[in-house]
Amino acid sequence: MFSKACEYGIKAAIYIAANSNEGKRVSLKGIAKHIDSPEAFTAKILQILARENIVTSVRGINGGFEIESHKLETIFLSDIVKAIDGDNIYKGCGIGLKDCNELHPCPIHDDFKKVRNSLRKLLETTHLKQLALNVHSGTSFLRV
Amino acid sequence: MFSKACEYGIKAAIYIAANSNEGKRVSLKGIAKHIDSPEAFTAKILQILARENIVTSVRGINGGFEIESHKLETIFLSDIVKAIDGDNIYKGCGIGLKDCNELHPCPIHDDFKKVRNSLRKLLETTHLKQLALNVHSGTSFLRV
DNA sequence: TTTAAACAGGATAAATTTATCCGAAATAAA
DNA sequence: TTTATTTCGGATAAATTTATCCTGTTTAAA
Numbered sequence: 617m618f619s620k621a622c623e624y625g626i627k628a629a630i631y632i633a634a635n636s637n638e639g640k641r642v643s644l645k646g647i648a649k650h651i652d653s654p655e656a657f658t659a660k661i662l663q664i665l666a667r668e669n670i671v672t673s674v675r676g677i678n679g680g681f682e683i684e685s686h687k688l689e690t691i692f693l694s695d696i697v698k699a700i701d702g703d704n705i706y707k708g709c710g711i712g713l714k715d716c717n718e719l720h721p722c723p724i725h726d727d728f729k730k731v732r733n734s735l736r737k738l739l740e741t742t743h744l745k746q747l748a749l750n751v752h753s754g755t756s757f758l759r760v
Numbered sequence: 761m762f763s764k765a766c767e768y769g770i771k772a773a774i775y776i777a778a779n780s781n782e783g784k785r786v787s788l789k790g791i792a793k794h795i796d797s798p799e800a801f802t803a804k805i806l807q808i809l810a811r812e813n814i815v816t817s818v819r820g821i822n823g824g825f826e827i828e829s830h831k832l833e834t835i836f837l838s839d840i841v842k843a844i845d846g847d848n849i850y851k852g853c854g855i856g857l858k859d860c861n862e863l864h865p866c867p868i869h870d871d872f873k874k875v876r877n878s879l880r881k882l883l884e885t886t887h888l889k890q891l892a893l894n895v896h897s898g899t900s901f902l903r904v
Numbered sequence: 905t906t907t908a909a910a911c912a913g914g915a916t917a918a919a920t921t922t923a924t925c926c927g928a929a930a931t932a933a934a
Numbered sequence: 935t936t937t938a939t940t941t942c943g944g945a946t947a948a949a950t951t952t953a954t955c956c957t958g959t960t961t962a963a964a
Contacts (some may be wrong), residue, residue, distance in 0.1 A: 617761070617849055621924065623856040630867050643940070657867055657923050663942070676931025677939045712767040715904055721773050723891040723900040724837070727882045735848070735875045747867040756867040760859050787910070801953050805914065807949065820961025821909045905964100912959075922949070929942070934936100 625661045627651035627758050629683075630695050631749035632671055636683040643680040652759040661700065668699040688748065694739035706736035718749040764888035766844040771795035771902050773827075776815055777892035780827040781824050785892045796903040797828040805844065812843040832892065850880035 618626070628647050635642045635746075644662065647657040660682060666673040670691055671681050683691065697705065709716035710728035750756040762770070772791050779786045788806065792799040808827055810817040814835055815825050826836065841849065851861035854872035862869075894900040 617852075617854060618856075623854075626855050627869070634853065645940090655925055656925075659941075660923090660943090666941090673941060674931085675929075675941045677933065677937095677941090679940045683942090708761075710761060710767075711770050712764065713764075713901075713903065715906070721900045723894050723902065724766070724886065725900060727886060731879045731882060733874065734878060738871045738875060742868065742871060750867050755870060756865045757857075758858065758867065760864075791911085798953055800955075803911075804913090804953090810911090817911060818961085819909095819911045819959075821963065823910045823961070825911090907964075909962085910960085912957100914957090915955085917952100917954070920950080921953070922947100922951100924947070925945085927942105927944090929940100931940085932938090934937075 618697065618705070619701050621657070622663050622697055624651065624653045625665060625696050626693065627653065627699045628658060628662060628681075629670065629691070629744060630747045630751060631758055632681050633688055633691075633744040634751045637688060637745065637748050637752065639679040639685075641674065641678070641682040647681065650758060657740065664699055666698065668695070669698060670695055683744065688745040689743050691744045692740055693747075694736070694744045697739055697744055701732060706732045706739065717754050762841065762849070765801070765805050766841055768795065768797045768802055769809060769840050769844045770796065770837065772806060772825075773809060773814065773835070773888060774800060774827050774891045774895060775833055775902055777827050778890040778895045780829060780881075781832060781889065781892050783829075785824040785826045791825065794902060802889065808843055809840065812839070812841055814843060819867050825889065831867070831885050832889040835888045836884055837891075838880070838884045841883055850876045850883065856892065 628651055632642055632646055632652050644655060644659055648658045662671060662673065665671045666681075669681050673679070673681050697703070708737070709722055710724050713720050713722045716722045716725055751758060763839050772795055775791055775794050776786055777816060788799060788803055791806070792802045793818070798813065809815045810825075817823070817825050853866050854868050855866050857866045860866045860869055895902060
């Protein structure tokens with residue numbers, strides 16, 4: 617569904633969000649450990665999220681990553697997916713046609729439109745705060 | 761969503777189905793041309809579909825690929841996707857956790873379950889005959 | 905029986921994705 | 935100011951996916 621990079625990105629963002637919600641900044645090392653991802657690769661992904669202003673990075677001692685708390689409810693999964701994988705997953709044609717649309721549909725166009733739309737809606741309405749709260753309360757988990 | 765190989769596989773299967781429905785056998789060359797795919801790579805994918813008894817291959821002059829007509833309504837998109845990409849796309853966890861389930865859900869488990877289920881249902885209820893008929897009638901298209 | 909058409913499948917190459925390494929830059933604390 | 939910590943970002947490597955090539959086998963027709 618999503619690329620590995622995107623999966624790491626989603627997990628990392630949720631972990632950072634859960635901590636930022638408590639005023640805690642977290643380091644790359646801590647993130648990689650908690651979401652069970654390769655450290656250096658995760659660094660690359662966090663750089664993308666930082667460039668896109670999804671997370672804030674701070675260098676030096678006691679540095680790390682955080683998300684401004686007022687942003688927690690305005691960053692949606694779609695923002696993260698779009699930054700890393702692009703939006704083809706919920707916009708493109710199911711069988712990869714360049715020119716697939718209502719007037720010129722591929723054979724599975726109508727069926728896939730529903731799935732893709734429900735995916736898009738989900739990603740565009742799920743923000744980091746709700747995910748972070750679930751993790752924090754122990755309702756859901758980020759690893760194993 | 762699907763791998764390139766799987767996209768080619770779906771298109772090829774629909775094209776073969778549309779022709780088999782009219783009693784016509786089609787060659788690799790003809791398939792690749794009509795679905796706009798690389799010939800040698802498409803051959804590999806058709807080998808997979810042949811091994812899985814989804815399509816029948818015939819060697820030699822006038823050979824090619826066909827699908828037994830009685831099978832057209834019993835081969836579903838899920839069979840093709842499963843043969844090429846496996847079923848992780850509509851069974852696995854959205855963020856790649858090994859042990860994600862109701863009792864131990866990832867943060868996006870519930871939301872994704874719906875999308876994945878609708879995808880699974882779609883793939884498991886759409887058979888080749890209906891797709892082939894749409895292509896044949898000009899209601900939908902396989903390329904460009 | 906010879907020939908040409910067509911798929912099978914192993915080997916290899918190209919492209920992309922995933923992952924690692926390392927020096928540079930920034931920053932807070934000693 | 936020095937030092938230790940931590941992210942940044944370029945280079946490189948490993949793994950996977952996508953794509954090509956070539957030889958062998960099958961088959962029908964000449």
